[in-house]
Amino acid sequence: xxxxxxxxxxxxxxxxxxxxxxxxxxxxxxxxxxxxxxxxxxxxxxxxxxxxxxxxxxxxxxxxxxxxxxxxxxxxxxxxxxxxxxxxxxxxxxxxxxxxxxxxxxxxxxxxxxxxxxxxxxxxxxxxxxxxxxxxxxxxxxxxxxxxxxxxxxxxxxxxxxxxxxxxxxxxxxxxxxxxxxxxxxxxxxxxxxxxxxxxxxxxxxxxxxxxxxxxxxxxxxxxxxxxxxxxxxxxxxxxxxxxxxxxxxxxxxxxxxxxxxxxxxxxxxxxxxxxxxxxxxxxxxxxxxxxxxxxxxxxxxxxxxxxxxxxxxxxxxxxxxxxxxxxxxxxxxxxxxxxxxxxxxxxxxxxxxxxxxxxxxxxxxxxxxxxxxxxxxxxxxxxxxxxxxxxxxxxxxxxxx
Amino acid sequence: xxxxxxxxxxxxxxxxxxxxxxxxxxxxxxxxxxxxxxxxxxxxxxxxxxxxxxxxxxxxxxxxxxxxxxxxxxxxxxxxxxxxxxxxxxxxxxxxxxxxxxxxxxxxxxxxxxxxxxxxxxxxxxxxxxxxxxxxxxxxxxxxxxxxxxxxxxxxxxxxxxxxxxxxxxxxxxxxxxxxxxxxxxxxxxxxxxxxxxxxxxxxxxxxxxxxxxxxxxxxxxxxxxxxxxxxxxxxxxxxxxxxxxxxxxxxxxxxxxxxxxxxxxxxxxxxxxxxxxxxxxxxxxxxxxxxxxxxxxxxxxxxxxxxxxxxxxxxxxxxxxxxxxxxxxxxxxxxxxxxxxxxxxxxxxxxxxxxxxxxxxxxxxxxxxxxxxxxxxxxxxxxxxxxxxxxxxxxxxxxxx
Numbered sequence: 001x002x003x004x005x006x007x008x009x010x011x012x013x014x015x016x017x018x019x020x021x022x023x024x025x026x027x028x029x030x031x032x033x034x035x036x037x038x039x040x041x042x043x044x045x046x047x048x049x050x051x052x053x054x055x056x057x058x059x060x061x062x063x064x065x066x067x068x069x070x071x072x073x074x075x076x077x078x079x080x081x082x083x084x085x086x087x088x089x090x091x092x093x094x095x096x097x098x099x100x101x102x103x104x105x106x107x108x109x110x111x112x113x114x115x116x117x118x119x120x121x122x123x124x125x126x127x128x129x130x131x132x133x134x135x136x137x138x139x140x141x142x143x144x145x146x147x148x149x150x151x152x153x154x155x156x157x158x159x160x161x162x163x164x165x166x167x168x169x170x171x172x173x174x175x176x177x178x179x180x181x182x183x184x185x186x187x188x189x190x191x192x193x194x195x196x197x198x199x200x201x202x203x204x205x206x207x208x209x210x211x212x213x214x215x216x217x218x219x220x221x222x223x224x225x226x227x228x229x230x231x232x233x234x235x236x237x238x239x240x241x242x243x244x245x246x247x248x249x250x251x252x253x254x255x256x257x258x259x260x261x262x263x264x265x266x267x268x269x270x271x272x273x274x275x276x277x278x279x280x281x282x283x284x285x286x287x288x289x290x291x292x293x294x295x296x297x298x299x300x301x302x303x304x305x306x307x308x309x310x311x312x313x314x315x316x317x318x319x320x321x322x323x324x325x326x327x328x329x330x331x332x333x334x335x336x337x338x339x340x341x342x343x344x345x346x347x348x349x350x351x352x353x354x355x356x357x358x359x360x361x362x363x364x365x366x367x368x369x370x371x372x373x374x375x376x377x378x379x380x381x382x383x384x385x386x387x388x389x390x391x392x393x394x395x396x397x398x399x400x401x402x
Numbered sequence: 403x404x405x406x407x408x409x410x411x412x413x414x415x416x417x418x419x420x421x422x423x424x425x426x427x428x429x430x431x432x433x434x435x436x437x438x439x440x441x442x443x444x445x446x447x448x449x450x451x452x453x454x455x456x457x458x459x460x461x462x463x464x465x466x467x468x469x470x471x472x473x474x475x476x477x478x479x480x481x482x483x484x485x486x487x488x489x490x491x492x493x494x495x496x497x498x499x500x501x502x503x504x505x506x507x508x509x510x511x512x513x514x515x516x517x518x519x520x521x522x523x524x525x526x527x528x529x530x531x532x533x534x535x536x537x538x539x540x541x542x543x544x545x546x547x548x549x550x551x552x553x554x555x556x557x558x559x560x561x562x563x564x565x566x567x568x569x570x571x572x573x574x575x576x577x578x579x580x581x582x583x584x585x586x587x588x589x590x591x592x593x594x595x596x597x598x599x600x601x602x603x604x605x606x607x608x609x610x611x612x613x614x615x616x617x618x619x620x621x622x623x624x625x626x627x628x629x630x631x632x633x634x635x636x637x638x639x640x641x642x643x644x645x646x647x648x649x650x651x652x653x654x655x656x657x658x659x660x661x662x663x664x665x666x667x668x669x670x671x672x673x674x675x676x677x678x679x680x681x682x683x684x685x686x687x688x689x690x691x692x693x694x695x696x697x698x699x700x701x702x703x704x705x706x707x708x709x710x711x712x713x714x715x716x717x718x719x720x721x722x723x724x725x726x727x728x729x730x731x732x733x734x735x736x737x738x739x740x741x742x743x744x745x746x747x748x749x750x751x752x753x754x755x756x757x758x759x760x761x762x763x764x765x766x767x768x769x770x771x772x773x774x775x776x777x778x779x780x781x782x783x784x785x786x787x788x789x790x791x792x793x794x795x796x797x798x799x800x801x802x803x804x
Contacts, residue, residue: 390468401474
């Protein structure tokens, strides 16, 4: 176990206090005009501003200066797991997020139906985004093959997306993607990244050959691209490390999967923020720690839609009284990474963070936003320091040394 | 030796300059009302404020973000020793603080006289806080036993507190406490934490059985609880690492003990700040480095007494001209941890720090307090970086590399 987690394991104690981590996915941003204000700074957020005044602000670095985190390292950092030490494959995340029951030794891959042209070159990496219904039908054509004693389970995710799980003895996940992430080239044969994965690579390639045959008459979805081959990691869990009964409330599968990897209970919820809040309220007495995930800000950022991202943030602000009504001992509002609308993508910019409890030393900050966070008392800290700080403010850590 | 200390050992040089480290124990705090000012910010401290203006300010992190340090890690950090790498047992600290001459191989434990009821269950972990005089008498009943060739020395500390030292060949300190830290349960038998400590555990348990017999008629002090079994650690010393002739001036035993562990000379002094200052003045020519410890601020904080903590800080401020009269080349004012009166306990909040020398780049800070320290040029740095900085400002380090 990593040093920081060991220290948490040594010092953490059970208590009745409660921590709520509200992750506004992709929260950090950039200005797009002469106002020089980011999405968060443009948004009207009276509730966040009040919490900033009473709490502590800062900027989080997830992986390292200049490094743009994906969603998995972004969240692992917030959960206290150094993302350079704790790595989860994309295939595993996708599988866990569908509530797929991954067994130890299973290899999961994320898949796309794609279109091949007459020459066998990729003409559309997403097969024209076929409907979820169509994806489901096509997956049933591929599900359940058995190759050299290895079972291959193929499950639809959404639209053109699927998960393939290879189950059986002696599999290894050190495999390169078959998805070249380019158009006009053929899918790649899956290559072993380590000699010990050669056997698994042969099986995956045999599977892909059969997929091509079975889908040949199903253009535009006449092939599958696989990436992110991975085994479920064996991370120390939240209860073991922090002695927390923890719950995840997230309407998107990947975030639920991520929470499962660190041992959180995943609560059933609906697609809207109001559904997530109702789930929080209904389950508030049962857990010590809640991870509440809001996807909309990231989606708007990815779409380059500054205004929509502003309005998602304002919606979150309006929802805060419902959370505060529960009187959490510690409330954290932050993101897993920045997604500036100006870039239509995740970015490396550090993420604004607000921690509120009764035991915060005043910052003198009056508005929750990137500029003021830069001068806040959390400074610019590793995202993985957030959990120790939350635990401290919730009186869930004993003193170190006499 | 830890990396940072190795670098100090390589670069440090003897010189005639002098460093004074003034530790105001528990200095950092929290506001208790709408003034939003901590104890230090509330205190009238014209001398500290002047030093802050001429010197550099910052906030110290001792163990890590969110981690509340005990007194030992708090001080080790200020002395330049990473508290996660250098750990001292409580028994050793207590023994050293009484000027007990611990031999290599001795095992020291901290003890309490306690009260057992008729069923042998603990009814008072402190035996009604018997007088120091009474504690002394009872210790003399227990001192000097010999068990299987191991001598047991029992010395009174204060009121119900004592130190037990086990002396002889082949002892091991991997032992669990006999103190369950609970009422209504019997004292625990001392358990070995490692098989190699089984022999020592048997001896300690035989000792405790005899203690119970000898104290049977001495209710409320009819038993002893032991904890913090430990051997004196073999840390690299101040002279070896920094080439400093160093002295500690502290009226409380634990801080003297801590200073001894890193090889400082402990100077005799009285109970008041004025006594400590007189000791400093009388010995100023004999040493290069002085650690001056003021306990009152921590005690007031632990008592939840904001006003008293403010007045202790003001008393320290009024004493500063006596220290400045000696013209130290470097004067540092800081704490070993925060003890906010609002929490009546040590806390994780970083500790305000002021370093004054003629060679400080101006900070633009006009008041020594947590808020301004947050914007000071020392930033938020590990406490163990303070010694390199003090050494540098005292011209006691050579250049690194050609």
